[in-house]
Amino acid sequence: MLRGMIVSGEFGSLLVRQKHGAGFEVGELLIADQPDCRMLLQVFDLHHGSQLNDQTLEMVSGMKLEEDGSLDIQDGHLRTYVLAKVKNVLTIRDGAGKVSKSLPALFAPVRDVTEQDLSFLTKPKTPLLLGQLRSGSRVLNVPVYIDGQQAFSHHILISATTGKGKSNLTYCMLWDALDKDWCGILVLDPHDEYFGRTKRGLKDHPEARKRLAYFTADNPPPGARTLIVNVDQLVPHHFDGVMPWTDAQRECLAAAYRTYGSKWIESVLRDMPVGNIMEGTLAVVKRRLMQLLDADAKNGVIDFRGIFQPSGGQSTVHDIVQLLAEGGKVIVDTSGFSGAQEILIGSMIATDVLRQYKQFKQSGELKARPVISIILEEAPRVLNAESQNVFSTIAREGRKFKVGLTAITQLPSLIPRDILANINTKIILGTEMKPERQALIESSAQDLSEDDRHIASLDKGEAIITSTFVPFAVPLRIPLFDEVGKR
Amino acid sequence: MRFAHLADCHLGGWREPKLRDANGRAFVMVVDMILTSRVDFVLIAGDLFNTSMPSIDALRLAVEQLKRFKDVGIPVYAIAGSHDFSPSGKTMLDVLDRAGLLVNVFKGAVVDGKLSLEFTIDEKTGVKLTGMIGKKGGLDKALYDGLIRDHLETESGTKIFLFHCSLAEVKPKELEDMDAMPVSYLPRGFIYYAGGHVHVRDNASVGGLANIVYPGPTYPNNLAELEKLRHGSFVLYEDGKVTHVPIEPHRVVPVHLEACRSAVETEAALAKILAGVDVTDAIVTLRVRGTLSEGKPSDIPFEAISQSLVERGAFAVLRNTAHLSSKEFTEIKVKEGTVEDVERELIASQKERRDLIPQLMSALASQKDEGEKVVDFERRVRSDVDALLGWVGKF
DSSP, X not given: OEEXXXXXXXXXXXXXXXXXXXXXXXXXXXXXXXXXXXXXXXEXXXXXXXXXXXXXXXXXXXXXXXXXXXXXXXXXXXXXEEEEEEEEEEEEETTEEEEOOSOOOTTOEEEEOOTGGGTTOOOOSSEEEEEEEEXXXXXXXXXXXXXXXXHHHTOEEEEOOTTSSHHHHHHHHHHHHTTOTTEEEEEEETTOOSSOSSSSOGGGSTXXXXXXXXXXXXXXXXXOEEOOEEGGGOOGGGGTTTSOOOHHHHHHHHHHHHHHGGGHHHHHHTTOOOTTOOHHHHHHHHHHHHHHHTEEEETTEEEEOSSEESSSOSSHHHHHHHHHHTTOEEEEEOTTSOHHHHHHHHHHHHHHHHHHHHHHHHHTOGGGSOEEEEEETTGGGTSSSSOOSHHHHHHHHGGGGTEEEEEEESOGGGSOHHHHHHOOEEEEEOOOOHHHHHHHHHTOSSOOTTOHHHHHTOOTXXXXXXXXXXXXXEEEEOOOHHHHHHO | OEEEEEBOOOBTOOSXXXXXXXXXXXXXXXXXXXXXXXXXXXXXXXOSBSSSSOXXXXXXXXXXXXXXXXXXXXXEEEEOOSSSSXXXXXXXXXXXXXXXXXXXXXXXXXXXXXXEEOOXXXXXXXXXXXXXXXXGXXXXXXXXXTBOOHHHHHOOSOXXXXXXXXXXXXXXXXXXXXXXXXXXXXXXXXXEEEEESSOSEEEEEETTEEEEEEEXXXXXXXXXXXXXXXXXXXXXXXXXXXXXXXXXXXXXXXXXXXXXXXXXXXXXXXXXXXXXXXXXXXXXXXXXEEEESSSOGGGSOHHHHXXXXXXTTOSEEEEEOXXXXXXXXOOOOOOSSOHHXXXXXXXXXXXXXXXXXXXXXXXXXXXXXXTOOHHHHHHHHXXXXXXXXXXXXXX
């Protein structure tokens, strides 16, 4: 359907006059047919245009307001209209979409985009379904896939203001990935929401019994693993980024480990001497370890009350890594933990995942192994300027070993620029705060410099995906998880 | 209430006659000690026998000892383990059950495709017992998946659950690659979970379930276990107190030597170590590993060394030189571990069939029984394999 016509503009910002009643929307995709190709355009701004000067328009509005509401301008549909600012996104030629390098002709008609126009959006070899393509608020019957192996290993960011659908998107991604053996996914779930203990969730997926593992410390349902981690398996570097440590405290942790090996924590809690570490430092470290590990030490008796235990749980981390390395999806319920404990658990698992995959690379097995993604909620807790930990290491070099992060946040601006730039795929949902939009725009794989309004106007479930693994910044609609689950 | 809990007796196990004999005597010692402990009943949590079709000798030993319990009115409650449960569903335990020598507590019915277990009630104490068989290759997971729990958990009274599998939350680090099930598969509300299958001694509380107990084997089942466990064991339970009781028909003297010198020097070092050891009536285990810079492993007269130890009074000498190599020969890397470990690793690499392979191996490794005709033997093996292939993933 004819929607408008190109009337002026420059590369990257063309002006399209809207056909009367055509109803352009910000973010809408349009097609300008050219003799040898089609140009995919996207609306990024809208404003009113008129053949009448401002004073006349103000006068007409005054007459309508103060005297006769039915009064109208003669030939109004010709004299007043909507102008859309559009950018030329792609040139489609011979069934392939390539970055545009030329302008569409002046007075070129602009029409609706159709499913046939987008036939170049093919299904990759390792597809991860994200939703349906969206043109403005219109949803097209064009599924949007991303190459999951590439996207996961090069990291994914899911960014949105609260309530805009981050969890729903994560649900949908996990649901689609659950039966895929080319990826293992670890979910550190601080709200215990993805498994679906008391409602519909991933446990209801037809492949859940085979491929989904659920670890929880809280009354595990049949088939779930009780989350216990043996305290002897902790090593000092697991505590990096978990909480701030002074140099002296860090040295104390290392010295205790050197002195007592796997029993170092127990030794510190039992007030055993550690080399030439000052008593005061030892006491502080002991107190912090007790707080972190939910332990108590009285009269030489140590009581571990949380998931860290002196017996049992010796294979927990190993089992999780094995499950992931075989393409399993693992949910760790961290809802009962403090933030620091959650990071500590995640750090233990992530460290072993990275180590295992480095070994796979050395032994030549890496190609046959699934990519692993670690889903981190509130990612800036570990991806920030202050913390150097295994997650920032994965963000910087994990892709070489097929280990990636899926970072979820509403505050991407808190993630350091170099890490944000390393996150190749960004799924941007509604983001109302300007600084957050700016951080996303500045680090996107495609030029989103004109999309600030588009991002601000994204409704619940609407998103833009920007990535080197999609041909352009694709607007999409994410289905509701309940609908996906039922399908 | 007082009871004994044993598991993994593996009667008929060990190829070496002396060790097989020691294994049998350990079982007799267990029965002796239980009889003097005046227990109310005995639990056997699987793998009473080493195979589903035990030899006459193993069967005789079991019958003789179980009859001693029967004669004094001590009931024995048991489940079949992964070793004494055949792929076609047959177990010698059923024969012993019919003979009144023990009670197989794995009882129930399949209701709408789900397994509903029944309780067996001990007459003297009123304790309610039930349990789940063990299967090789983690196939028992399907049974637990389809287990109806509600009536087991809500049943009033003192309850004991027998199981024969590895539990993920409590398996030791050295067995981290072993197939294991989550503790959450066990029904809640039992005072004691009598485990078998994993040859460790443990008493754990996990996820609100207390007294998840592995008694350890009544006797170690291979050289590595002799070195690690040193002795067999069983459990005595009395009013909430769990005690692992050691069984040691012979002392175990483990000798480890790292060989990095010539064969001659290694032999001398070994002789020096052995000279200072009391080997009287002991089982001596020799584990020599490393790479000889001169000479080859066969230059070390292990046979003569073993013979001299026997002459000094050693009950038996076992050796492992699988990791002893020579620089003069091409190195063959052998993965650390027992035969079972190596098998497990190879099977684990077979993604699609890793559950099936151990079952098939077990069925195909079955030996012709005494007096069994070749045609019957072939029919039995074929039947087992057929049943297995048609049975995968079903009850």
